[in-house]
Amino acid sequence: MKISANSIRGGMVIEHEGKQWLVLKNQVVQPGKGGAFMQVEMRDVAGGNKSQARWRTADTVERLEVRELDCTYLFKDGDMYTFMDATTFDQFSISAELLGEQSCAFLQDNMEVSVNFIEGKPVAVTLPQTVILTVVEADPVVKGQTAASSYKPGLLENGLKVLIPPFVEAGTKIVVNTEDVSYVERAK
Numbered sequence: 001m002k003i004s005a006n007s008i009r010g011g012m013v014i015e016h017e018g019k020q021w022l023v024l025k026n027q028v029v030q031p032g033k034g035g036a037f038m039q040v041e042m043r044d045v046a047g048g049n050k051s052q053a054r055w056r057t058a059d060t061v062e063r064l065e066v067r068e069l070d071c072t073y074l075f076k077d078g079d080m081y082t083f084m085d086a087t088t089f090d091q092f093s094i095s096a097e098l099l100g101e102q103s104c105a106f107l108q109d110n111m112e113v114s115v116n117f118i119e120g121k122p123v124a125v126t127l128p129q130t131v132i133l134t135v136v137e138a139d140p141v142v143k144g145q146t147a148a149s150s151y152k153p154g155l156l157e158n159g160l161k162v163l164i165p166p167f168v169e170a171g172t173k174i175v176v177n178t179e180d181v182s183y184v185e186r187a188k
Contacts, residue, residue: 003063005038005055013045013118015062016053020045020118028057045123046098064118073111081107083115083125094122105158106131106178127178132187133157134173141166151183 008014012023021042030036038055055061071083080093081104094115096104106127107113114126137155151163162176164183173187 001063001065002060004057005059005061006057008038008040008055008061013064013066014042015064016042020064020123021051024050029054045118067117069115069117071113071115073107073109073113075109076107083113083122086112092122094125098123099125102160102181103127103178105160106176129179130175130177130184132173133176135164135168135170138164138168138170138172154183 006028008023008026010023010025014021014023022045023040023042025041027039028036029039036057038057040053040055041050042053043050070086072086074082074084074091076082077093079096081096081099082091082093084091099107103125108131111131112128115122116124116126133156135154136157139152139154141152150166152166154162154164154168156162156176160176160181162174162181162183164174168174168183168186175184175187176182177184
């Protein structure tokens with residue numbers, strides 16, 4: 001649907017130059033001479049590149065409708081990851097390229113995720129903030145290293161590396177933050 005440029009707000013998804021963009025920031029600029037315009041910082045939904053654009057307040061832009069669905073991750077088939085809509089039980093697949101390498105590593109069977117759709121096509125998957133994983137490899141503790149901030153590298157069951165405290169050993173289940181791949185705590 002067409003909206004005026006001065007209605008653009010952060011979080012909206014718009015179409016610009018044939019691409020879909022997520023609006024990050026917007027600002028009305030009123031120069032000393034001439035008419036006011038909108039300065040918009042945005043990120044390409046498909047590629048992730050950031051860009052800036054300007055529109056006069058009288059211009060119109062195409063706003064895209066975004067639907068967010070609660071879904072369950074089912075299984076991986078080659079490069080495709082299959083999800084199921086929690087309400088309609090419809091299944092759909094998303095490519096590993098769209099998900100991103102890090103998100104693919106965190107997916108576990110029957111994991112509850114949130115999937116964003118733009119015009120009926122899945123464009124983004126939001127994982128839970130934390131997941132429980134097992135440490136499969138951990139460096140031995142260096143004796144005498146008792147500083148509170150001393151962490152050692154550890155390898156998780158999904159192949160990602162994380163810095164863990166010295167008391168965590170191989171075989172221990174830990175809680176990991178999915179946004180920055182960081183240790184949170186030992187799993188209870």
